Amino acid sequence: MSDPRRAVPALGRLLTRPEVVEAIAEHGRESVVTALRTALEESRRAVAAGGSVEEEDVLVTRVLAAVDDRSAAQLTSVVNATGVLLHTNLGRAPLSVEAVAALTAAAGTVDLEIDLDTGERGGRDAPVRDPLTRLTGAEAAFAVNNGAGALVLALTALAGSGGVVVSRGELVEIGGSFRIPDIVRSAGTELVEVGTTNRTHARDYRAAVEAGASAVLRVHPSNFRMDGFVHRPTTAELVEVARSAGVPFIDDLGSGLLRPHPAAPDEPVAAERLAAGVSVVVFSGDKLLGGPQAGIIAGEAALVERCRRAPLARALRLDKLRLAALAATLAAYERDAADGLPLWRMAAEDAGSLRERARAVAEACGDAGIEVVELQAVLGGGSSPGATLPSAGVALPGPADRLARQLRTGTPAVVPRIVDDRVVLDLRTVPPAADEQLIAAIRAATTRPPDAP
Numbered sequence: 001m002s003d004p005r006r007a008v009p010a011l012g013r014l015l016t017r018p019e020v021v022e023a024i025a026e027h028g029r030e031s032v033v034t035a036l037r038t039a040l041e042e043s044r045r046a047v048a049a050g051g052s053v054e055e056e057d058v059l060v061t062r063v064l065a066a067v068d069d070r071s072a073a074q075l076t077s078v079v080n081a082t083g084v085l086l087h088t089n090l091g092r093a094p095l096s097v098e099a100v101a102a103l104t105a106a107a108g109t110v111d112l113e114i115d116l117d118t119g120e121r122g123g124r125d126a127p128v129r130d131p132l133t134r135l136t137g138a139e140a141a142f143a144v145n146n147g148a149g150a151l152v153l154a155l156t157a158l159a160g161s162g163g164v165v166v167s168r169g170e171l172v173e174i175g176g177s178f179r180i181p182d183i184v185r186s187a188g189t190e191l192v193e194v195g196t197t198n199r200t201h202a203r204d205y206r207a208a209v210e211a212g213a214s215a216v217l218r219v220h221p222s223n224f225r226m227d228g229f230v231h232r233p234t235t236a237e238l239v240e241v242a243r244s245a246g247v248p249f250i251d252d253l254g255s256g257l258l259r260p261h262p263a264a265p266d267e268p269v270a271a272e273r274l275a276a277g278v279s280v281v282v283f284s285g286d287k288l289l290g291g292p293q294a295g296i297i298a299g300e301a302a303l304v305e306r307c308r309r310a311p312l313a314r315a316l317r318l319d320k321l322r323l324a325a326l327a328a329t330l331a332a333y334e335r336d337a338a339d340g341l342p343l344w345r346m347a348a349e350d351a352g353s354l355r356e357r358a359r360a361v362a363e364a365c366g367d368a369g370i371e372v373v374e375l376q377a378v379l380g381g382g383s384s385p386g387a388t389l390p391s392a393g394v395a396l397p398g399p400a401d402r403l404a405r406q407l408r409t410g411t412p413a414v415v416p417r418i419v420d421d422r423v424v425l426d427l428r429t430v431p432p433a434a435d436e437q438l439i440a441a442i443r444a445a446t447t448r449p450p451d452a453p
């Protein structure tokens with residue numbers, strides 16, 4: 001009997017097909033040849049394992065469609081079924097319809113740095129400056145590239161030569177390579193560590209500023225919780241320490257709520273911290289604010305102005321697209337319509353209605369052993385660690401790794417969660433309008449042959 005792998009076409013022959021020649025002209029030889037070669041190798045492996053040979057036409061169409069997709073969208077839109085509302089790997093907060101419209105409108109030429117009335121040069125962050133001060137009660141506010149950038153800029157501009165006091169309990173890693181000690185050093189200031197991992201007192205901070213430290217930094221424990229024999233000073237105590245020494249108190253809030261919300265019980269509210277006397281707060285735009293990636297510095301006018309004028313500010317500035325999206329997101333808070341932002345909609349959906357949706361999804365997928373399950377969703381993005389939102393979803397039968405990959409690589413791409421070796425799709429993070437797409441994705445993943453790539 002001849003080797004069944006011979007039934008798989010040769011690369012050389014495929015390269016002479018007119019549609020392949022056309023695809024090479026459009027996408028370049030390298031990407032088309034690599035995609036075909038990979039598909040042929042997979043076919044040979046599948047055939048060797050006893051599978052059937054894919055028709056040449058089918059294979060070529062499938063591979064070229066994938067090459068098209070990849071070059072059309074470098075970023076693939078995905079359905080977030082992880083149950084993590086602010087998923088950093090999936091781009092954190094989804095934008096509101098208004099923010100997307102504003103971002104699209106800003107894609108052309110806009111009055112970014114020109115006052116249309118006078119024709120004079122204007123400030124680039126004008127559209128967000130006033131809303132941010134109104135929403136936080138700050139004297140002034142400034143928006144930059146992201147939360148990490150806002151912190152580095154604040155430290156560079158405000159910490160001075162005496163170094164910045166930080167509790168040993170807050171020398172944390174926020175994610176990736178973002179570690180507070182490294183950030184402080186990269187901002188060109190000295191780290192003055194005080195206290196211990198579990199307990200730091202106001203008197204520890206006081207001793208450090210009396211010995212010459214020129215700023216106080218507090219870092220919100222975003223992604224972890226410490227319980228037991230722990231102590232950290234109150235905001236009022238730190239405000240008093242910083243005031244009496246005449247040094248700025250920089251409070252890195254992480255998420256930074258613009259208004260209290262029951263779904264985020266332990267998260268600081270920017271306006272409350274500033275009202276309590278903190279000199280400046282820094283927080284992210286795409287965490288619990290529910291907007292685009294951005295970092296906000298808000299507080300005393302003279303300090304914010306120093307940040308704005310620091311040479312580093314230029315390197316961290318926001319682009320027009322995100323400025324427009326941030327302004328539109330802030331406008332929702334100003335209209336008292338923040339509940340309509342995708343993030344807060346997801347957070348507010350009633351567990352009973354999620355269960356209903358899960359049941360409908362399972363039913364629409366037929367009797368494929370799909371089970372409705374109770375789940376716990378989380379805010380994510382390093383917000384309210386430990387706090388969960390009751391949720392519901394569906395669990396799929398079958399090998400978790402393979403199913404998860406099929407969901408991720410399908411159209412639309414769906415990112416699930418794996419719980420106890422089962423693929424689980426949490427509906428809290430899936431917009432109701434995407435339920436149909438989710439059903440189609442589940443059907444495709446649970447019926448695709450096991451050897452399909």
Ligand SMILES: *Cc1c(COP(=O)(O)O)cnc(C)c1O
Nearest residue numbers: 146147148220222254255284382
């Ligand atoms: C998330 C976070 C940051 C970084 O913010 P990005 O917007 O991700 O750059 C800084 N500090 C704290 C406490 C955070 O939680």
